[in-house]
Amino acid sequence: MKFATLGHLMIEKNIEQMPKEWVYDKWIYSPEMNLNGTKGHITGLKLTAKEMMSIPIEKVRQEILDLAVFIQDEFNVELIQLGALTTSVTSGGKWLVEQKEYNGFVNHGDSYTSAVTCQTVFKSLKKLEKNPGDLTLAIIGAYGIIGEAVSKILITQFKHSILIGRRENKLKELETKLKGSFETATDIKTKNADVIITATSHPTALLKSKHLKKNVIVIDVSQPPNLSYNLCQKRPDIFRVDGGFVDLPKQYPFQIPAIPKGKIFSCVAEVIMQAMEKEKQNHIGSIDIKHLKKTGEWGKKYKLTLNELTNFGIKIKSD
Ligand SMILES: NC(=O)c1ccc[n+]([C@@H]2O[C@H](COP(=O)([O-])OP(=O)(O)OC[C@H]3O[C@@H](n4cnc5c(N)ncnc54)[C@H](OP(=O)(O)O)[C@@H]3O)[C@@H](O)[C@H]2O)c1
Structure with missing residues (x-):
């Protein structure tokens, strides 16, 4: 089953980090890559994260559809992974599935990303010898x-x-879907949180120093990140961890430009694993927890797992 990832630039500078032969007039696309017999392409729009969220949604959706149809017709792609903010602008992929011009399957890759996010939280707590039962958690983008x-x-x-x-x-x-001790907030009420997870479609850094308690743990899943590199430099007490990355075994030649070497987004890992499993299904909209658990099993099977914690791609010491 042939797959493609369909993403976009985070910032303008990313275009310079792409191999020149991948950059075409309208889009970016790689040559065919072969992962132990499963074939795929890395593709993307030339729009930045800010443009994705500011240009009228109909226009962005049309660009996504045009690229999806192109890779379906030119490369015989049957499964598309919606990367970064392409999920947010297509109602979790549901809009793309409804378009008659594209006949293949769609996966947002958020199931494995959610599984890996939870693993990242527990790995961080273990490393810092903290017990979640003693701590306050904040999730920004909680109904995403x-x-x-x-x-x-x-x-x-x-x-x-x-x-x-x-x-x-x-x-x-x-609120109606959850059990446990929680409250909700429409402002960034994170000042008393010990652990913060970011999972928003906000296209720039969102967290300011005033939102962050001393020694807070931030699992930054958002792409682009919601906690800036500069703030981490100014506040070395913050334990920031890249969310949603897994390690890429050497036998898979699938390095995505502009992301740390030897790493892969967990959403991309999910679609690769789905293609390897030849599972002909959509995974769009709200996550089915059974499927999320299955992606965890696939991760172990294909060795696309979280082995080390990183912050902006740098291994966190003594991990
Ligand atoms: N690392 C990885 O492998 C990986 C994989 C997949 C996704 N991601 C990233 O994860 C993030 C979430 O993805 P998703 O698919 O879950 O997106 P989603 O379903 O669109 O959810 C994003 C949520 O963020 C909320 N939001 C946007 N701006 C906000 C703000 N300023 N304050 C509070 N909430 C805000 C949105 O609320 P409204 O609906 O009210 O706007 C929405 O509920 C994105 O940044 C995506 O790029 C990373």
Whole structure:
């Protein structure tokens, strides 16, 4: 089953980090890559994260559809992974599946990302010898696809949780799906949180120093990141961890430009594993926790797992 990842630039500078032969007039696309017999392409729009979220949504969606149809027709791709903010602008992939011009399968890759996010939380706590039962968790973007799944899994493990989103009605809806000790907030109410997970479609850094308690742990899943490199430099007490990355075994020649060497986004890992499994299904919208658990098993089977914690791609010491 042939797959392709469909992403976009984070910032303008990324275009310079792409191999020149991948950059075409309208789009970016790699030659065919072969991973132990499973074939795929890395493709993307030339739009930056800020453009993805500011250009009228109909226009961005049309660009996504045009590229999806191109890779379907030119490269016989049957499965597309929606990378970064392409999920947010297509209602979790549901919009793309409804378009008659594209006939293949769609996976947002958020199931394995959510599984890996939870693993990252527990690995960080273990490293710092902390017990979640003593701690307050905050999840920013809590009713988003990843936010909802990690809320369902993590809230019962923590002493208390603060679920953050911009829309009151969506927070109310989320409340009905959860058990445990939690509150909701429409502002960035993270000052008392010991652990913060970011999973937002906000296209730039969102967290400021005033939002962060001393020695806070931040699992930054958002792409682009919601906690800036500069703030981490200014506040060395912050334990920031890249969320949503797994290690890429050497036998898979699938290095994505502009991301740390030897790493792969867990959403991309999910679609590679789905193609290897030849599973002809869509994985769009809200996450099915059974499928999330299955992606964890696939991760072990294909050795696409979280082995080391990193911060902006640098291994966190004594890990
Ligand atoms: N590392 C990885 O492998 C990986 C994989 C997949 C996704 N991601 C990243 O993870 C993030 C979430 O992805 P997703 O698919 O879960 O997206 P999603 O379903 O669109 O959820 C994003 C949520 O963020 C909320 N949000 C946006 N701006 C906010 C703000 N300023 N304050 C509070 N909430 C805000 C949105 O709320 P509204 O709906 O009200 O706007 C939405 O609920 C994205 O940054 C994506 O690029 C990373």
